Amino acid sequence: xxxxxxxxxxxxxxxxxxxxxxxxxxxxxxxxxxxxxxxxxxxxxxxxxxxxxxxxxxxxxxxxxxxxxxxxxxxxxxxxxxxxxxxxxxxxxxxxxxxxxxxxxxxxxxxxxxxxxxxxxxxxxxxxxxxxxxxxxxxxxxxxxxxxxxxxxxxxxxxxxxxxxxxxxxxxxxxxxxxxxxxxxxxxxxxxxxxxxxxxxxxxxxxxxxxxxxxxxxxxxxxxxxxxxxxxxxxxxxxxxxxxxxxxxxxxxxxxxxxxxxxxxxxxxxxxxxxxxxxxxxxxxxxxxxxxxxxxxxxxxxxxxxxxxxxxxxxxxxxxxxxxxxxxxxxxxxxxxxx
Numbered sequence: 001x002x003x004x005x006x007x008x009x010x011x012x013x014x015x016x017x018x019x020x021x022x023x024x025x026x027x028x029x030x031x032x033x034x035x036x037x038x039x040x041x042x043x044x045x046x047x048x049x050x051x052x053x054x055x056x057x058x059x060x061x062x063x064x065x066x067x068x069x070x071x072x073x074x075x076x077x078x079x080x081x082x083x084x085x086x087x088x089x090x091x092x093x094x095x096x097x098x099x100x101x102x103x104x105x106x107x108x109x110x111x112x113x114x115x116x117x118x119x120x121x122x123x124x125x126x127x128x129x130x131x132x133x134x135x136x137x138x139x140x141x142x143x144x145x146x147x148x149x150x151x152x153x154x155x156x157x158x159x160x161x162x163x164x165x166x167x168x169x170x171x172x173x174x175x176x177x178x179x180x181x182x183x184x185x186x187x188x189x190x191x192x193x194x195x196x197x198x199x200x201x202x203x204x205x206x207x208x209x210x211x212x213x214x215x216x217x218x219x220x221x222x223x224x225x226x227x228x229x230x231x232x233x234x235x236x237x238x239x240x241x242x243x244x245x246x247x248x249x250x251x252x253x254x255x256x257x258x259x260x261x262x263x264x265x266x267x268x269x270x271x272x273x274x275x276x277x278x279x280x281x282x283x284x285x286x287x288x289x290x291x292x293x294x295x296x297x298x299x300x301x302x303x304x305x306x307x308x309x310x311x312x313x314x315x316x317x318x319x320x321x322x323x324x325x326x327x328x329x330x331x332x333x334x335x336x337x338x339x
Contacts (some may be wrong), residue, residue: 204234210302230305
């Protein structure tokens with residue numbers, strides 16, 4: 001099979017592409033019945049001749065050996081050797097296979113794939129550079145939409161897992177964000193401070209998406225795994241600043257002063273941990289050989305996310321913190337004024 005016409009999917013191939021010659025034995029059932037030959041006896045005889053049949057075991061010294069009955073090698077190596085074999089009929093007479101059986105060659109697929117108990121054609125392919133695995137799967141479904149109703153399409157492996165989790169992705173991310181928010185609310189004993197941390201997460205996500213797009217990587221399941229890590233790293237950098245700012249405010253510093261001092265004092269730890277993490281995932285970005293696409297998809301997104309989080313996040317988190325705290329105080333002041 002060739003590539004798709006628009007180039008979004010490459011290396012399309014099916015398990016029927018590779019065929020090999022196979023010897024087919026055709027039995028004339030009417031003639032076999034007239035000769036008193038049972039098809040089950042024919043199958044048993046052929047199985048014994050070519051594959052062998054287990055009889056029993058016998059002791060040989062300290063070993064126990066199996067007794068296997070099988071046709072001699074000189075009488076089962078060539079296609080015409082089949083004509084030399086006989087099968088016993090219902091009258092205990094020996095009937096040659098050539099009396100009711102013919103041979104013919106045909107080209108078959110060496111591997112017969114089955115899915116859900118039915119015969120299946122296994123098709124595999126790859127998303128081209130710049131195309132996400134989800135878009136490639138959608139294109140594959142479009143290409144098979146013209147098949148008649150006797151055909152159906154199903155996914156296996158990682159594609160199946162991606163399709164299975166695709167509809168749940170937004171829900172899972174929302175639940176994850178909610179759990180993180182509740183944990184931060186319990187940590188700071190405030191409903192407003194966690195927003196300053198959560199607002200920094202989109203910066204890391206933006207960096208991961210931008211870097212992935214710039215280097216032509218696909219938005220596949222590997223990228224999503226790296227994206228989860230990026231979200232955690234972005235939130236961690238924000239927590240370092242916000243927690244230190246909270247401590248400075250408790251010591252009597254003003255809101256703006258505490259925010260600027262926290263960003264300045266936590267800059268070095270944030271940069272050092274970000275650099276260490278960045279150099280740690282650099283081998284994934286520069287990977288080559290088998291599995292390189294998956295490694296690059298994970299590493300590229302995480303590297304871009306950590307760079308954006310370290311450079312832009314350090315500047316924006318104090319701004320978010322000041323904005324959130326002032327907004328919270330404004331709402332609290334209005335609430336107290338109306339009471």
